[in-house]
Amino acid sequence: MSNALRDQLLKAGLVSDKQVKKAVKEKRQEANQRPGKGQANPAVDTRAQAQRTQAEKAERDRQLNLQRQVAAEQKAIAAQIRQMVDSHRIAAAEGDIPFNFADGKTVKRLYVTPPLRDKISRGQLAIVKVEGRYELVSAEAAEKIRARHAPSVILWNEPKPAEEPKAGDDPYAGYEVPDDLMW
Secondary structure, three states: OOHHHHHHHHHHOOOOHHHHHHHHHHHHHHHHHOOOOOOOOHHHHHHHHHHHHHHHHHHHHHHHHHHHHHHHHHHHHHHHHHHHHHHHEEOOOOOOEEEEEEEOOEEEEEEEOHHHHHHHHHOOEEEEEEOOEEEEEEHHHHHHHHHHOHHHEEEOOOOOOOOOOOOOOOOOOOOOOOOOOOO
8 A cells, every 4th residue: 555545544544553564564475476567477487488499499490301301302313313314325425516405595505416416306315404514315214304303304305296187278388397407
């Protein structure tokens, strides 16, 4: 109780000295038992803080483990692609005809022989990029590589289906595109 209110209640005879002393004592004990304004119980607060910290650490560890697992999977896929390219590589170094192809926004050139160039254009061979090098591989190997990591297959002309009948209203029906057309 505040002093002014206590004095007024005592003068009015509504409370006795004994009751006032008892109220003051209870208020003092209550103030000693509970923390100050805006503060929670320190034991409960530290326990809750420890639980939050532990939960945050577990979440960070889980995210880190997930990132490591993804990196390990990517590394394993890169090793599989490298092994497939090494085992199915077709040597094109002795070629003398330049074969141009697009890798992203740049045009690259690979020197091949006429039979290899024909196989590339028919879809029997594919160009694969591994470790910054461009290699020729068979269509079967290109399919396996594409299943694991599609961006590694730079150029693979899908084999043409059997000739389908031409429409009668095609104005370019008389103009056939030659197979050996170079760009």
